[in-house]
Amino acid sequence: MIPDRETSFPGAADEIARASGSAVDAVLAQIRQMIVEGGLKVGDKLPTERELCERFASSRNTVREAMRMLKAFGVVEVRPKVGATIVDQRMNRAFDLFSFNVTEISRQTFDDIQGFRELIETGSVTQIFAAIQPSDLSDLREINREMVRAKSVIEASEHDLRFHTRLVSIIGNKSILDIYRIMTPVILRIMQRGKTRRTIEGETFREHEAILDAAERRDALAFQYLMRTHLRAGLWTFEDG
Amino acid sequence: MIPDRETSFPGAADEIARASGSAVDAVLAQIRQMIVEGGLKVGDKLPTERELCERFASSRNTVREAMRMLKAFGVVEVRPKVGATIVDQRMNRAFDLFSFNVTEISRQTFDDIQGFRELIETGSVTQIFAAIQPSDLSDLREINREMVRAKSVIEASEHDLRFHTRLVSIIGNKSILDIYRIMTPVILRIMQRGKTRRTIEGETFREHEAILDAAERRDALAFQYLMRTHLRAGLWTFEDG
DNA sequence: CGACTCATTTGTTGGTCCAGATTTCATCCT
DNA sequence: AGGATGAAATCTGGACCAACAAATGAGTCG
DSSP, X not given: OOOOOTTOOOOTTOOSSOOOSSHHHHHHHHHHHHHHHTTOOTTXXXXXXXXXXXXXXXXXXXXXXXXXXXXXXXXXXXXXXXXXXXXXXXXXXXXXXXXXXXXXXXXXXXXXXXXXXXXXXXXXXXXXXXXXXXXXXXXXXXXXXXXXHXXXXXXXXXXXHHHHHHHHHTTOOHHHHHHHHHTHHHHHHHHHTXXXXXXXXXXXXXXXXXXXXXXXXXXXXXHHHHHHHHHHTTTHHHHTO | OOOOOTTOOOOTTOOSSOOOSOHHXXXXXXXXXXHHHTTOOTTOBOOOHHHHHHHHTOOHHHHHHHHHHHHHTTSEEEETTTEEEEOOOHHHHHHHHTTSOOSOOOHHHHHHHHHHHHHHHHHTXXXXXXXXXXXXXXXXXXXXXXXXXXXXXXXXXXXXXXXXXXXXXXXXXXXXXXXXXXXXXXXXXXXHXXXXXXXXXXXXXXXHHHHHHHHHTTOHHHHHHHHHHHHHTTTHHHHTO
């Protein structure tokens, strides 16, 4: 079920901090065990590095590398003199994860991401209509105007994304919003592809406005139709491929 | 827009590998710059640690900690005596990210996660019905039977999750499947909460079967209704809170 | 009450040593 | 002579150590 992960986070079913090859991994597993079995919560502090050294009979550099791992995972925050504090910034880390672009956006990725957004943004029309307030609408219209005023395509894309993120936030579902935020870097790259100043000032702005109009009069069918066509626009960029 | 990230991945708008406080972060930023501006692709190899040391005028341990960071992010895979190879295992890392349970599932989290699943699994009925094959249905029924035969609640939950994941895979959208996989650990914990042997052998199995029956006769309304009530079951676990 | 000192803790550095992979190259057989 | 073979030198990451720098909390003294 779990794919090959050579040096990954120690799985839940691991033995008692058994060394899975590397000494750092062993320390990592033991710290993990200490956290879960010690019932440590967010805000609690881990022992000092040197204490962990002697407790696990490891060198300080080994412990430090394990710490660096936990830091990368957003599980601890370590400051000089104060030590390592347990935090939960994994969502931010997941965000960072995808801001590192190693592969180009493919047609397939475009379809998949936009398909996902279509599912979210058209499927949640009921929740959106139930929760939307006049202040939400004015916010969204303001964001839309800011998009037109943007000085560059990059900046406009950010406003475009802000528009959609703001819309998704109305659903009131933190998990959905988190996932949307995680995908931010990828969505941004999609938006910047094949977007010209004309399309922003024209189509994108008008489509956003039409979507908001539909939301204002609680026209679910129009909202879904407009959103769907809006998200499917931009496909032409890949048509030649 | 981007939240506070103290020691995070260097953002795209960073200056030229300027030290954002930590020396490790500086090296990290420079390696990142080397990758993106050097046009390094997946499969390419990074210079040796010692070469990076002298190139960045840093100690080996500093470079090693930066490497450890990249490893945690799933960007490089480093093997002894071979070196660091660029990979893209960020999805697996995102998966690992949430297998580290630091916080307890709250009623709010339950609602949000199940709300997200409802959106995905009921909203994609059109795509599922369009793509589903008889082999998919027989697979799903087999998984359902395996769930009943499971020896423990934990194991049964895994089959339960496999059932839903298999269903979602029919959509044919890699992004949605990836996200579903990322949420696997959280969903598993939700499933294991308040699930007894009786509910598995009884309700869960029957609900799955009913969903498959609806899929077999392409009854979208029934499919959505059954899935909705299926996902909303288990809410009682939190009702007392 | 404020400034100051001090001790503790993390950050960083430059090393050592080791085991294993890789490469080199001399040797040996055909 | 030419290719195969194997041993040795070299290279590389893994683990570790000692030491110093910097930051900061805590206690102390004026």
